[in-house]
Amino acid sequence: MTDYTRFDDNTLIEKARAGDNAAFSTLVVRHERTVAATVIGMLGPGDDAEDIGQNVFIRFYKALNDFRGEAALSTYLTRIAINLSLNEIRRRQRRNLFFYRPISEDYDANLKDNTNWAENSDTKEIVNKALLVLEPKFRSVVVLRMLQGYSTEETSKILKLPLGTVLSRLSRAQEKLKIVLKQMID
Amino acid sequence: MDKNLLKLLQKSFDSELSHEERFRLEEALKVSPELKAEKNRIENLRNLLINQPASFGPYFASKVMNKISNLKADAELSQGIMFAFKRVAIPMLAAAVFLILFSIFTGGSVAFDSFLGLDSLQPQYLSEFLLFNY
Numbered sequence: 001m002t003d004y005t006r007f008d009d010n011t012l013i014e015k016a017r018a019g020d021n022a023a024f025s026t027l028v029v030r031h032e033r034t035v036a037a038t039v040i041g042m043l044g045p046g047d048d049a050e051d052i053g054q055n056v057f058i059r060f061y062k063a064l065n066d067f068r069g070e071a072a073l074s075t076y077l078t079r080i081a082i083n084l085s086l087n088e089i090r091r092r093q094r095r096n097l098f099f100y101r102p103i104s105e106d107y108d109a110n111l112k113d114n115t116n117w118a119e120n121s122d123t124k125e126i127v128n129k130a131l132l133v134l135e136p137k138f139r140s141v142v143v144l145r146m147l148q149g150y151s152t153e154e155t156s157k158i159l160k161l162p163l164g165t166v167l168s169r170l171s172r173a174q175e176k177l178k179i180v181l182k183q184m185i186d
Numbered sequence: 187m188d189k190n191l192l193k194l195l196q197k198s199f200d201s202e203l204s205h206e207e208r209f210r211l212e213e214a215l216k217v218s219p220e221l222k223a224e225k226n227r228i229e230n231l232r233n234l235l236i237n238q239p240a241s242f243g244p245y246f247a248s249k250v251m252n253k254i255s256n257l258k259a260d261a262e263l264s265q266g267i268m269f270a271f272k273r274v275a276i277p278m279l280a281a282a283v284f285l286i287l288f289s290i291f292t293g294g295s296v297a298f299d300s301f302l303g304l305d306s307l308q309p310q311y312l313s314e315f316l317l318f319n320y
Binding site: 025028029032033036037040041049050053054057058061062123124142145147149152163167170171177184185186 | 193197200235240242243251
C-alpha cells in the first residue's frame, strides 16, 4: 500500500488531479489544523466552524485544476478559510438583523462585559472568547499574524490590505486583547 | 510612559526596526521597568495565542471525502439528466417544427385542432359515434 504521507503537497495535488482520492484525503489531514486554527479563530468552535472548514477543502477540490502553486498550499487554504469565515460572519449578522434583535456592533462595550469570564474557563476557551470580542476586521489580522504566525507581509497579501493597515489593526487589536486577557498575561 | 517608545515596542514585534530605532528601544528598556513590563505582557500575549491548539471534530477528513463523493454523484446525475434531456428534447423540438410546417402546408392553419385532425369534427359526430358503437 502506498504511503502518501511521504509525498509533498505538489505531488499529492498532481495525484488528486488524476482522480486519486487517497492523495486528496492526505492533503486534508495534513492541512486540517491550519484551516481549523483560522476558522475557529474567526468563528469560535462549533458545528458552523466545522462546516466552513469542510467547505474550504471542497472549494479547493473544485479549484484543483486552477491551483498553480504560486503560493504555498497552506497560504492558499488560509485565504479561502478567511474569506468563507468573513462571509459566514456577514451571514450571521444579516440573520440576526432579520430574525432577532440587531446584534450589538459596539465591540468596545462587549470588551468591558467580557473581562470577568477568564476566572472560570480554560485557556483555549478564554482565547476563543477573547477573539470573538474583536471586530472581524481586527480578528482576521490577529488570527493570521498571532495565531498562525504569518509575517505581516504575508498577512497583508492574504487579506489584500496595505502593510500599514495591517500594522495599525494589529496594534489596536493587541490593545484590546491585553484588556480581555489581562489576568492571563500579567 | 513615552507613547513613541510604546509604538516602537509594538512595531518591534511585527516589523524590522532600523538600527537607530533598535538602539533607542534597547536603551529605553534598560532604564524603564514599565516599558520592560509592557514588553513582557506583549510577549505573554503572543505566546498565549500562538500556542493554541485547534482541531475540528473526529473523522473530519472522512466527512470531507464523503461530501466530495456526494458532489461527484450529483455532478454525474445532472450530467445524465442533461444528456437524456438533449436526447429527448431535440427530437421533440424537431417533431414539433415538422408538425407545424406540415399543418401550415396541408391545412393552412396552425391551430391545435388542425395538428390533431379535429378541426373538421362537429359535436353531432360524437353522438352518432356513441349511438352506433355502444
